[in-house]
Amino acid sequence: MSTFTRSSTSTSTGSTSDGKNGTMNGTTTEATRRPRLSGMTWLVWRQHRAAFWTILAATALSVAWIVYQRGQLVDFLDGYGYPGKSLDEAGGKFQQYNDAFSFVSMGLQAIPILLGVFLGAPLIAGDLENGTAKLVAAQSMSRTRWLATKLALAGLVVVVSTGVLSAVFGWWWNPVKSEVTVMDWMSGEAFNNTGPVPVALTLFSVFGGVAIGVVLRRTLMAMVVTFGFTVAVQVVWSYSIVSLGNAVTITTNKGVMGENGSPSLPRGAYEIDYSFVTGSGDLVGFGTCSGSQTDAARQACLDKADVVGWSVEYLPMSQMSGMQWFGASILFALTAVVVAFLFFWGRKRLV
Structure with missing residues (x-):
């Protein structure tokens, strides 16, 4: 009886204290354990790990390069004396920084297209084409969970990569944000690469590509169609940017020539339209009387047209x-519609 008691005590003590250093080793083992993916999450990550790691690695390299460029820009601005001195006077000295902005912004604008084609389109279309979807449907895991895991992991990678790039690019641009000569804030290279817009555009493009792949069930065909879809999204979006804001109008009534020339706008303002205002309040085109050869002839023409001021x-x-x-919320809503369609379609036809 005493022998059994001692053995049990020894075994229990050994399992918790491991002799002299057992407690420390046991605690260390527990402390060094890290969370690992398991189940469906592990399976989906392993299946697409090449694409996911490529995206994350490219993001890390891009961030490092932008951070370097930002340091170079700040050093130049400090040495040049900005904002005390206008960048218009810098001439070719600032051209390399303009070129860097153009190069990076062009690459960032291509991200929704690239990820839509190479991540979204094959994400499920490949499984439908090679029969993996049927194998999944035969397992204990539901198709809904499989689809949700795929979309969640792909969406997480997209949000992390585009969100980080958006924040870092905006941080780089911020010191010269008000300079139209660097990047007009209403242009795609600035508006589409900062804030929530790149995240929303890329998510919509990727999940749109997933939906196209689910419907077509052929990887190559889905990639081709997704390319056309993402390009169309970019074009439509670029024409819709102006409509997202509330336009402000300035009107004058003291003429349009000499000291009453075009009214000044706030720094960085984006001009939508210039018109002349007549005495009756009507608007006439900015080119009215532009063919007049002398100021006197033009003034006479403007008087005849009853032009009294500007409308900007x-x-x-x-x-x-x-x-x-506002624009991102519209894109997020469209993305939610696409996701709802994927789950509706996937409940019956995702095999």
Whole structure:
């Protein structure tokens, strides 16, 4: 009896204290354990790990390069004396920084297209084409969970990569944000690469590509169609940006020539339209009387047309953030519709 008791005590003590250093080793083992993917999450990550790691690695390299470029830009601005001195006077000295902005912004604008084609389109279309989807449907895991895991992991990678790139690119651009000569804030290279817009555009493009792949069930065909879809999204979006803001109008009534020339706008304002205002309040084109050869002849022409002032419509730069969130909310809503369609379609036809 005493022998059994001692053995049990020894065994129990050994399992918890491991002799002299047992407690420390046991605690260390527990402390060094790290969470690992398991089950369906592990399976989906392993299946697409090449694409996921490529995206994350490319993001890390891009961030490092942008951080370096930002340091170079700040050093130049400090040495040049900005904002005390206008960048218009810098001439070719600032051209390399403009070129860097153009190069990076072009690459960032291509991300929704690239990820839509190479991540979204094959994500499920490949499984439907090679029969993996049927194998999944035969297992204990439901098709809904399989689809949800695929979309969640792909969406997480997209949000992390585009969100980080958006934040770092905006941080790089911020010191010269008000300079139209660097990047006009209403242009795609600025508006589409900062704030929530790149995240929303890329998510919609990727999940749109997934939906195309689910319907077509052929990887190559889905990639081709997704390319056309993502390009069309970019084109439609670029024409819709202006409509996201609330235009401000300035009108004058003291003539349009000499000291009464075009009214000044706030710094960084985006001009939408210039028109002349007549005495009756009507608007006439900016080119009215432009063919007159002398100022006197032009003034006579303007008097005949009863032009009394300017009407200038513009968007202030202060609206940029609100416009981006409004546009992104529309894209997020469209993405939610696509996801709902995927689950509706997947419940019966995703085999």
